[in-house]
Amino acid sequence: MSLESVRAFFASHAPDIAVLVSERSSATVALAAEAFGVEPARIAKTLSLRVGDRVVLVVTKGTARLDNKKARAALGAKPRMLEADEVVALTGHPVGGVCPFGLATPLPVYCDVSLKAFDEVLPAAGSANSAVRIPPSRMAELVGAAWVDVCQDPVTRNDDLPAAP
Helix, strand or coil: CHHHHHHHHHHHHCCCCCEEECCCCCCCHHHHHHHHCCCHHHEEEEEEEEECCEEEEEEEECCCCECHHHHHHHHCCCEEECCHHHHHHHHCCCCCCCCCCCCCCCCCEEEEHHHHHCCCEEEECCCCCEEECECHHHHHHHHCCEEECCECCCCCCHHHCCCCC
């Protein structure tokens, strides 16, 4: 019923936003990008993390990777991914459908600044084949998220550099 809790959230807080359901799985960033016809970076993935004795959600662009040093500084302790059963118990959403909307348990939500590169992102919507199209600023506002910088900076690989003269 996770998809239904997300639909109820939007019906109550943002009735102008439609929940999109695909016939195809959107359980991973790559699958979601393919199912909804966007670049992978535009998928807003939600990470379920234990930080010390609390659980938080961090939403990042789809291609971003968490930077442990930045996350520790911003969140106050080293983050650890939750086990799948903990994710379902605390969020009410299955892995592959986790999002900051319609949560079973109120949790602090953080949005990584990597999302600000886009006018619209697609977070999951409570199931492994659903999403919503939403501006990152509106998503953060709707869920009371704080903005943080917890992802790795893009790295230029040495083999991408021109050869020295």
